Amino acid sequence: MINKKMYALGSKRSIIREIFEYSKIRSAEIGADKVFDFSLGNPSVEPPVEIKNAINDLNLNENSVLLHGYTSAQGDFSVRKVISDDINAKFNLSLTPDNIYMTCGAAASLSISLKATFNDGDECIVFAPFFTEYRVFIENAQGKVVVSTPLEKTFQIDIDDFESKINVNTKAVIINSPNNPSGVVYSEDTIKAVCNVLNKKQAEFNHPIYLIADEPYRELVYADVKVPYLMNYYDNTIVCYSYSKALSLPGERIGYIAVNPKAVNAKDLYLAICGAGRSLGYVCAPSMFQQVVKKCINAKVDVNVYKENRDILYDNLTKFGYNCVKPDGAFYLFVKALEEDAYKFFEKAKSKEILVVPCDDFGVKGYVRIAYCVDKDKIINSLPAFEALAKEYKQ
Numbered sequence: 001m002i003n004k005k006m007y008a009l010g011s012k013r014s015i016i017r018e019i020f021e022y023s024k025i026r027s028a029e030i031g032a033d034k035v036f037d038f039s040l041g042n043p044s045v046e047p048p049v050e051i052k053n054a055i056n057d058l059n060l061n062e063n064s065v066l067l068h069g070y071t072s073a074q075g076d077f078s079v080r081k082v083i084s085d086d087i088n089a090k091f092n093l094s095l096t097p098d099n100i101y102m103t104c105g106a107a108a109s110l111s112i113s114l115k116a117t118f119n120d121g122d123e124c125i126v127f128a129p130f131f132t133e134y135r136v137f138i139e140n141a142q143g144k145v146v147v148s149t150p151l152e153k154t155f156q157i158d159i160d161d162f163e164s165k166i167n168v169n170t171k172a173v174i175i176n177s178p179n180n181p182s183g184v185v186y187s188e189d190t191i192k193a194v195c196n197v198l199n200k201k202q203a204e205f206n207h208p209i210y211l212i213a214d215e216p217y218r219e220l221v222y223a224d225v226k227v228p229y230l231m232n233y234y235d236n237t238i239v240c241y242s243y244s245k246a247l248s249l250p251g252e253r254i255g256y257i258a259v260n261p262k263a264v265n266a267k268d269l270y271l272a273i274c275g276a277g278r279s280l281g282y283v284c285a286p287s288m289f290q291q292v293v294k295k296c297i298n299a300k301v302d303v304n305v306y307k308e309n310r311d312i313l314y315d316n317l318t319k320f321g322y323n324c325v326k327p328d329g330a331f332y333l334f335v336k337a338l339e340e341d342a343y344k345f346f347e348k349a350k351s352k353e354i355l356v357v358p359c360d361d362f363g364v365k366g367y368v369r370i371a372y373c374v375d376k377d378k379i380i381n382s383l384p385a386f387e388a389l390a391k392e393y394k395q
């Protein structure tokens with residue numbers, strides 16, 4: 001007898017993947033230029049030139065064990081040292097390499113952190129709208145998902161709702177900022193308020209409540225918007241970082257977990273993370289890309305490309321009558337569907353070859369997500385279809 005839960009996960013693809021697969025079939029039928037696929041969060045900006053230079057400089061013929069062999073489970077020491085030094089310099093902290101655990105991206109960072117901290121029946125609070133895979137990762141760690149509803153219009157955290165969702169079983173809270181799917185960056189005031197509540201509740205229940213910072217989009221912010229570094233606000237913080245979006249390397253599967261040295265029993269927490277990575281069978285993060293990110297610690301993708309896409313889309317969609325929050329980061333626009341049922345709206349958009357993601361599974365009904373990490377031309381060419389769709393609803 002196979003495992004029914006795993007069968008259910010494998011036999012039903014996520015809606016995003018479903019739409020992406022449909023887009024490939026439709027593109028073969030009518031031509032890719034006529035399909036406006038905004039489904040997948042696949043970075044469209046080239047990795048920084050430093051990445052290519054670093055790969056070229058790796059001396060592939062001579063460093064076979066370093067580049068293709070196993071590293072220690074927590075990652076190469078020199079790589080972890082460069083990362084902890086970088087965090088300390090940027091955020092005025094005191095991490096050591098033994099607070100860093102290299103992973104295969106944010107998905108692995110999250111799965112490992114949850115597995116390391118959760119016991120059967122523990123609860124994890126997620127803030128809607130939230131990345132749908134959280135449910136998979138939390139339930140795989142035997143945890144229960146508890147959804148906190150956001151403030152209307154701004155999609156910032158509703159602190160009262162958050163506080164009402166905490167109880168003695170709450171083990172962790174996941175914060176994702178800049179947010180997928182809303183593009184919202186949580187303000188410093190919001191973060192301070194969340195941390196105040198957490199500190200109060202930890203004292204009340206007399207056990208740690210972990211703040212898990214899911215940070216694949218940290219570097220993708222526009223203008224001078226600041227993303228607060230959560231370790232500076234709360235001791236029991238675990239940062240789940242990834243280079244997938246920051247350096248446009250999602251297929252290379254590279255990221256890390258950083259444990260706040262000030263967390264309660266931080267050394268034990270780190271060892272539980274090592275144990276969770278072991279039990280989930282990760283063995284080690286890709287060796288070659290550990291070396292690449294070590295050499296590219298200050299590299300950045302050109303976020304202006306995403307900003308330009310955001311501006312074109314936001315300005316035109318609001319002109320056509322759509323409602324959305326102006327995103328400060330990531331590469332998603334969270335748009336109110338023009339009818340109550342986001343799935344019906346999705347179907348109508350699809351009939352105009354516009355592929356967006358209905359967001360009911362993200363914990364907010366009546367919205368769709370537009371991933372604008374696509375060529376600028378695709379956005380410009382899609383505008384008449386968006387305008388026609390809005391007109392259809394007005395009639």
Ligand code: PLP
Pocket residue numbers: 041104105106107108131176180214216242243244245250255
């Ligand atoms: N967390 C969020 C909010 C995401 O949007 C994604 C990917 O889209 C991930 C985690 C997983 O990222 P990675 O590719 O680094 O595993």
